[in-house]
Amino acid sequence: MPNGRNTVSERAEIGRPEISIIVPVYQVEKYLNECIDSILAQTFTDFELILVDDGSPDNCPALCDAAAKRDSRVRVIHKQNGGVSTARNAGLDAAQGNWIAFVDSDDTAAPEYLEKMHKAALEMGADFAICSSQCIDETGKTLAGGEHRLLNEFLPQEEVLRRMVVSDFQVPWNKLYRRKLLENLRYPENKAFEDTCLMPVIYARAASACGVWDFLYNYRIVTGSAMHRKTTLKTLDWVEAWYRLFDVLYQNGIRDALCAAYRPILTAVWDIWLHLTPEERKSPRMKEAFAYERTARHRLMQARGVTLKNLWAAVVCAASACSYLDLCRKRAERRQKTT
Template identity: 45%
Template sequence: MGKEQGMNTPYKDLISVIVPVYKVERYLCRCVDSIIAQTYTNLQIILVDDGSPDGSGAICDDYAAKDSRITVIHKKNGGLSDARNAGLVAACGSYIGFVDSDDYIAVDMYEKLYKAIVACNADMSVCNFRYVDENGNNIEERNNALPVKDEVIDGITALTRTLDDKGWYYVTAWNRLYSRKLLQSIYFPDGKLHEDEFTVHRIYSKADKVACVADACYMYVQRGGSIMQTGYGIRNLDAVEALEQRFEFCVNLPEMSDYILRLSQRIYSMLVEAGIKLDMHNAGCRQRYKELKKTYIKQCRQIKKLFTLRQWIIDVAVFEIFPAINMAVFKRL
């Protein structure tokens, strides 16, 4: 693949970049062009056409005909997680990255992330990202005080930051580079919204070192009609389910009591919000909400000693018996 343009030594490690593709005809070229143009050239670019009904699949094939680094997978529609998983099966690289097909990346993103890993023998690296509109214009009000700083932390510290202000910068799958070993036996859950929330704790628990890069190298495009821009509905409960699964994973980890308590309180807030926003006349919404609420109360009983009496009364006891009171209070906050 030639010599590195930004470093003095040849590219030694193959990076597999997985791009799920579905109904993004308007944005796809900008995305793929940004990957092709990377200063780190030793790439395997995997475009996963997830049964896209527009011309996206043909665009993928055109790119593959022009660049030998590009592999195209055509499959029936299975959703974002299924497309990522298909890409993981095909990935050959020592390192793996993800790019969503309506987003794009800085020309030196993978060089910076790779160099950060090599410099400290880390297991993964993570960078900041910027919110941009469909035309690539910076959305200033959403890009203040970017949370990721130049530093090296351990995986558990990274995990605890997922609940901080702007903690989603430590959750998303695409603003980072993974050592292949971290993703062994890791698959994104099919059919779920907030799929990254289901996997991030399992990945961080394997990482001894996480290299953090302050540069905002990933451009997160905000567009109407995308998965994350739709209204509140039953699929938003996937986020609650993900955090409840994370609770089960973390509850027995050493020195995690503070995080577990914060996690429990985050679940509580999300359940109260769901109780306000969900259509409880819908039997499906009502039943799933009831199941998640039951799990939350059961988990709280596991860690009752971590609550103050006031927290226990408000967050658990009252919520179990009179959830409507909590919802009324929440509306006034």
């Protein structure tokens, strides 16, 4: 890498692709080719694939370059290691497409991942599309228990915001975004749970979304991944991320989802506290986390968000994402009938 700066391979084709797919790459040599092959096999072909090598110390840089040599739609960015947020941000800086999609480098996409979401978004005039996803193990085998959490449905902004307390709405993948949603937005760097921090900001910009029922994204459960590490002070980023989500709901007047958003803040701050050392419990970061919880609690009461119906929604959300989404649909239907 010359002078420590990013190096970017040029896309051979002239003109703006319809979709840019951004894949941050770091120490996934075992799974990377499977991920790349699933993207290059898409039935929708007008895309560029941006592989961002985040200074990976294994054979990933060579695998990325090999992919670029065999398919002109592939562009490769080689950069110094800075974390997944810096990699996604580098991809966003380089993206040329009218639409943006993200895929994690140990995951795979179904052949119609792009085609079905792109078609649905255009037909419904939505600012982004979101599809159902399922979990696979390290061998690529589909794990039991997958649920179709999304329906083929149109979601105005208010309904999108209500649903972002569900994990499917908190991750960057399983979605296709209009470029304008991400303009001048970047993932927070040096933060854990950066997805949950940024997604509410994106949704606050979106006038509408559309759901796609099909399982189009395969999320791989990998032992030792970033989502399965021990509790440290860094885990308090989870509290901050959920507070950011809570704040977007509060600022947009979505009172009926505030209980569901406050619950993870309350449970996380005390669960993390219990797993920290006595010295860590006295740290400024721990005090900051308690301040987030306190502010959220005061705002919840101020907004009069604590009602039996809203408490029930929070319980349902904690127990079953699918049931919570069904509850959101039923309540939306009732609101439409009364307007």
